[in-house]
Amino acid sequence: MRVTLALPVMLLSSAVIGCYPDQIASLTETVSVTTLVDSQSALKTAHTFALPDTIVHPARAQGADVIGHEHDAEILRTIRSNLVALGWREITNLAAERPDVVVLTFVLEQTNTGVAYTDWWGGWSFWPGWPVSYGPDSFWGYPGNATTFTYESGTLAMVMLDLRNGDQSTRRIPILWAGAVNGVLAIASVPDALTGIDQAFIQSPYLERE
Amino acid sequence: MSIRVALLGVAVLGAPLRAQGNFLSAMEYSIAAPIGESQHFGPGSWSGANWEGRWMYRGRTSFGALLGFNEFYRRDAGTTSFPAGAVTGDQYRHLLVIPMLATAAWYTGKYDDPRWYVGGGIGPQYTEQIFQLGFDMRRKASWGLAVVPEVGLAFQAWYGTGGIVALRYHLPTQSSPFLGSTRRRFPYVSLSMGVGYR
Numbered sequence: 001m002r003v004t005l006a007l008p009v010m011l012l013s014s015a016v017i018g019c020y021p022d023q024i025a026s027l028t029e030t031v032s033v034t035t036l037v038d039s040q041s042a043l044k045t046a047h048t049f050a051l052p053d054t055i056v057h058p059a060r061a062q063g064a065d066v067i068g069h070e071h072d073a074e075i076l077r078t079i080r081s082n083l084v085a086l087g088w089r090e091i092t093n094l095a096a097e098r099p100d101v102v103v104l105t106f107v108l109e110q111t112n113t114g115v116a117y118t119d120w121w122g123g124w125s126f127w128p129g130w131p132v133s134y135g136p137d138s139f140w141g142y143p144g145n146a147t148t149f150t151y152e153s154g155t156l157a158m159v160m161l162d163l164r165n166g167d168q169s170t171r172r173i174p175i176l177w178a179g180a181v182n183g184v185l186a187i188a189s190v191p192d193a194l195t196g197i198d199q200a201f202i203q204s205p206y207l208e209r210e
Numbered sequence: 211m212s213i214r215v216a217l218l219g220v221a222v223l224g225a226p227l228r229a230q231g232n233f234l235s236a237m238e239y240s241i242a243a244p245i246g247e248s249q250h251f252g253p254g255s256w257s258g259a260n261w262e263g264r265w266m267y268r269g270r271t272s273f274g275a276l277l278g279f280n281e282f283y284r285r286d287a288g289t290t291s292f293p294a295g296a297v298t299g300d301q302y303r304h305l306l307v308i309p310m311l312a313t314a315a316w317y318t319g320k321y322d323d324p325r326w327y328v329g330g331g332i333g334p335q336y337t338e339q340i341f342q343l344g345f346d347m348r349r350k351a352s353w354g355l356a357v358v359p360e361v362g363l364a365f366q367a368w369y370g371t372g373g374i375v376a377l378r379y380h381l382p383t384q385s386s387p388f389l390g391s392t393r394r395r396f397p398y399v400s401l402s403m404g405v406g407y408r
Contacts, residue, residue, distance in 0.1 A: 021257065022285050024302045024342050032299025032344035039294075078375075182344045203289050203296040 018047045031183040031192065033199045036175075039206050042162050043176045046100035047209055048089045049160070051080055056106040056123030071190050079103060079158060082201040094129040101160045101176060102129060108155045110183030131163060138171045156181040156193050158200065177204065232266040234364070236374050238404025242280045248396040251282035251305035251339075260402055262374065264313070264364075269320040276331055278313040280380075282402055297343055304340040305396060309333060309356045309380065317364065324365035331358045337385045337396060352386035372408040377401055 024030060055072045080090060083103070091099040104124055121136035140159065160177040167173075172203065181196030201207060240258030245253060260278030267273060283304040290297050315329030335356035340349050362376035378400045384393040 020283070020302075020304050020340065021281075022283055022302070023304070024285070024344075026298050029300045030344040034295065034297045034298060034343075064329040065325070145359075199298050203291070203298055 015026055022099075024078050031181070031196065033196050033203065034180045034182060035200050035204050035206060036178045037206060038174065038176050042165055042174065043206065046162070046164075046176065047087075048091050048099040048101070049083055049119070050091050050094065050102045050127075051076055051083075052098040052102065052104065052124055052127045054124070056104075071193075074155070074190065075193065075197065076105065078197045079105060082198060085209050086201065088207075091129075098131075098163065099129060100164055102127070103158055103160050105156070105158050108157060110165070117196070129163070131166060133168045134166055134173060135171075138166065138173050140173055140175050154183050156196065158197070177207065179204070219348055232265045234262075234266075234272075234372055234374070234406055234408050236262050236264075236372070236404040236406030238262060238278070238374065238376070238402040240278060240280055240400050240402040242380075242398045242400040244282055245397045245399060247394045248282060248305065248316075248398045250284075251303045251396075252284035255280050255282045255398075257281045258400065258402075260404065262313070262404065262406075264315070270317045272313075272315045272317070272327075274313045274314050274315075276309065278402075279306060279308045280398065281306045282398075299344050299388070302340070302342040305352070306336075306337075306338040307356075307380070307382070307396065307398075308336040309337065309382075311356065311358055313398060315360075315362075315364075324363045326363055328359075328361050330360055332356070333380050337382065339385065339388050341389055348389070350386055350388040354383035354385060356382040366408065367405065370408050371405060373403070373405040375401075376404050 053076065054073070055069070055075060057069065084090065093096050106123065121138070139163065140161065158177075158179045159175050162174040162176050165174050179197070179200030181193055181200065213373060228266040235326050238260040240260055242255040242258055244254065258278065258280035260276055260277045262274060262278075264272040264274035276373050281304065283302070286301045286303075288298065290301065309331070311331030313331035315327045317325045317327045333356065335354050336351065337354060338349065338351045340347065342348070358378050358380050359376040362374060364372065364374050366372045380398050380400060382396060384395045387393050
């Protein structure tokens with residue numbers, strides 16, 4: 001009897017292991033858009049932005065031939081138009097006026113936890129708008145109250161860094177907003193990526209300026 | 211292995227249990243309705259099963275054991291806002307509960323058929339929560355304690371077989387912190403119907 005009792009128990013156990021009905025299974029279902037925000041006063045008082053003209057791609061991601069440098073202008077144009085439509089003013093003459101924020105755009109090939117991105121300075125160190133105290137030993141801080149999330153492989157990410165409130169003693173540069181279009185490198189087309197960028201701004205109504 | 215195949219196997223292999231006048235071994239199909247925070251995982255569950263054994267004691271009382279599972283899941287598409295952000299995309303939530311209960315029941319009649327009963331069970335419960343957004347799947351498993359009062363009907367059938375219809379209220383302890391670092395309790399009501407050998 002002990003054996004016959006054990007058999008139903010074993011089968012019942014096996015029935016519930018490895019079965020996730022209606023689970024997200026197809027690659028096309030895995031594209032998602034995530035945004036994080038620090039909606040404190042620093043964001044509320046920011047009105048001007050700068051957008052460096054380069055998207056940083058990891059070396060191997062460039063070979064994927066989905067989002068390469070040939071699409072940089074198109075992607076940046078979409079980001080710019082969304083910000084302008086929300087009432088932000090772009091600063092292009094950095095010698096004449098310093099912007100409140102800078103928006104950096106990059107493609108991540110590997111899984112990264114949180115909004116940190118190692119070796120970030122190397123990608124944008126040429127940009128002339130950095131305050132004097134910002135350098136390669138600076139790091140991005142998490143948006144206030146944000147929970148850590150994971151940038152998965154194939155993510156197109158945008159971060160809005162606060163140029164006015166970097167902490168020189170801790171080397172921390174605050175992130176005011178971050179948007180990530182996850183999965184675009186592996187499976188989606190450039191139009192999908194642009195739609196994802198639009199969605200990131202749609203779900204961020206606090207970015208609208210009066 | 212699909213759940214359907216496994217359940218069929220359980221029913222077939224559960225059948226040869228030695229028939230004893232004072233023992234009932236039953237395989238039950240179980241549907242469930244979520245209550246409270248379980249409702250985050252869907253409006254109802256059509257996926258569930260139990261194995262239950264009952265030893266009769268002095269005619270009106272039984273003691274036994276129950277091992278089962280119920281699962282809840284839902285798919286959503288759209289935007290979910292959080293205090294510090296938002297996500298858009300296909301989301302999948304899955305809740306699996308596996309109670310392992312020691313049970314007892316008291317029957318209204320000694321020889322009536324069918325016989326109403328009231329009873330309940332208590333024991334450990336395994337709970338697994340899954341949340342998936344795009345590539346990002348998060349999983350949390352925990353163990354807790356469940357108290358499961360029930361009312362039901364036990365009946366005889368043919369050739370020494372019998373059956374159980376049971377309405378159970380599952381009240382577990384809180385699970386480990388998961389999304390939002392919050393401890394949550396996942397109660398639900400299940401309706402189980404089973405047959406087995408007496």
